[in-house]
Amino acid sequence: MEREPNFDRLRTALLCGEPDYVPLVELGIAQCIKEGYLQKRITSLADEVEFWRAAGYDYVKLQPIINMNPGDIQPREGRKTTPIAEEGTQRKWASEHNGVITSQEEFERYRWPAPESVDYSRFETITQILPDSMKVIGQYGDIFTMVWEMMGFENFSLMLYENPELIEQMFQTTGEIVYNLFENMVTFDCVAALWYSDDIAYANSLIVSPTVLRQYFFPWLRKIGKLARQHNLPFLYHTDGVLWDVFDDIIACDVNAIHPIEPKAMDIAKVKERVKGKLCVIGNIDLGYTLTRGTPEETTEEVKEKIRLLAPGGGYCLGSSNSVPDYVKAENYRAMVETTKKFGKYPIVL
Numbered sequence: 001m002e003r004e005p006n007f008d009r010l011r012t013a014l015l016c017g018e019p020d021y022v023p024l025v026e027l028g029i030a031q032c033i034k035e036g037y038l039q040k041r042i043t044s045l046a047d048e049v050e051f052w053r054a055a056g057y058d059y060v061k062l063q064p065i066i067n068m069n070p071g072d073i074q075p076r077e078g079r080k081t082t083p084i085a086e087e088g089t090q091r092k093w094a095s096e097h098n099g100v101i102t103s104q105e106e107f108e109r110y111r112w113p114a115p116e117s118v119d120y121s122r123f124e125t126i127t128q129i130l131p132d133s134m135k136v137i138g139q140y141g142d143i144f145t146m147v148w149e150m151m152g153f154e155n156f157s158l159m160l161y162e163n164p165e166l167i168e169q170m171f172q173t174t175g176e177i178v179y180n181l182f183e184n185m186v187t188f189d190c191v192a193a194l195w196y197s198d199d200i201a202y203a204n205s206l207i208v209s210p211t212v213l214r215q216y217f218f219p220w221l222r223k224i225g226k227l228a229r230q231h232n233l234p235f236l237y238h239t240d241g242v243l244w245d246v247f248d249d250i251i252a253c254d255v256n257a258i259h260p261i262e263p264k265a266m267d268i269a270k271v272k273e274r275v276k277g278k279l280c281v282i283g284n285i286d287l288g289y290t291l292t293r294g295t296p297e298e299t300t301e302e303v304k305e306k307i308r309l310l311a312p313g314g315g316y317c318l319g320s321s322n323s324v325p326d327y328v329k330a331e332n333y334r335a336m337v338e339t340t341k342k343f344g345k346y347p348i349v350l
């Protein structure tokens with residue numbers, strides 16, 4: 001089923017309004033899923049645009065191309081600069097113990113990327129091929145994640161108490177690099193929203209205490225949120241896990257939309273009631289069972305139920321409860337997007 005893209009639709013939902021249709025939103029979709037949907041290879045940015053338009057999305061998500069480790073010192077296995085859903089089957093683990101920066105000396109030796117080394121060419125190219133009704137969401141993130149991955153989680157945890165000065169330097173350096181990416185992305189006319197991604201929680205708790213997040217992480221989220229507000233751009237935030245203890249902090253950072261509301265972590269109906277009028281809720285179609293092990297019929301029923309439950313009043317975008325990796329059943333992905341396009345028209349009648 002065709003549905004013409006319209007970024008105003010998505011913007012309305014992200015700002016907690018009621019658009020004409022429930023928008024579709026994903027942080028990442030595996031290449032094989034996109035190619036299966038289009039029934040052709042995706043070999044260019046034009047092909048990417050064709051997929052997002054054909055599947056019913058109102059935007060294309062783009063990242064700057066940056067090498068966070070340009071020198072001889074390389075990170076432990078696990079650091080990535082693009083979501084795993086867009087990298088096919090290449091999955092790696094981050095260090096649980098010691099990373100590449102465990103001391104002041106290693107911090108001073110580490111070679112960080114220079115601003116002039118970042119490649120924004122895709123933002124320039126896409127302006128020539130993007131339909132007028134579609135826009136770009138500029139995305140990057142992982143200030144918190146990059147810090148603990150580069151230090152190793154065990155060492156990071158110890159340094160919070162033994163060497164907070166090093167922790168502060170790590171967040172300051174990493175934060176400045178990532179913030180500069182957003183500063184440059186907002187200069188492109190095609191960019192109509194910003195999306196920051198950084199996991200701060202497990203399904204049953206935050207990764208670190210709210211106190212630590214408020215000292216080191218939320219100031220950077222707030223700074224990016226302020227940048228988005230200054231440019232009148234909706235600001236999306238992705239984090240897995242349970243967020244009850246920090247919803248007020250997230251809202252205070254000028255975040256407009258929260259993604260992806262994992263079913264095993266939070267009840268999305270309760271989340272919407274908690275943040276109603278303050279945060280658009282995005283996602284929640286179960287990746288743990290429905291999209292990966294369920295049937296197209298089960299997928300259709302879950303999508304219809306989420307639309308019935310969450311769409312009235314606006315402030316809801318439908319998508320997976322994380323991303324669409326390569327182990328999602330292609331027929332279930334298709335059922336999710338086609339059901340949304342068919343039954344997501346306002347006023348909602350199911």
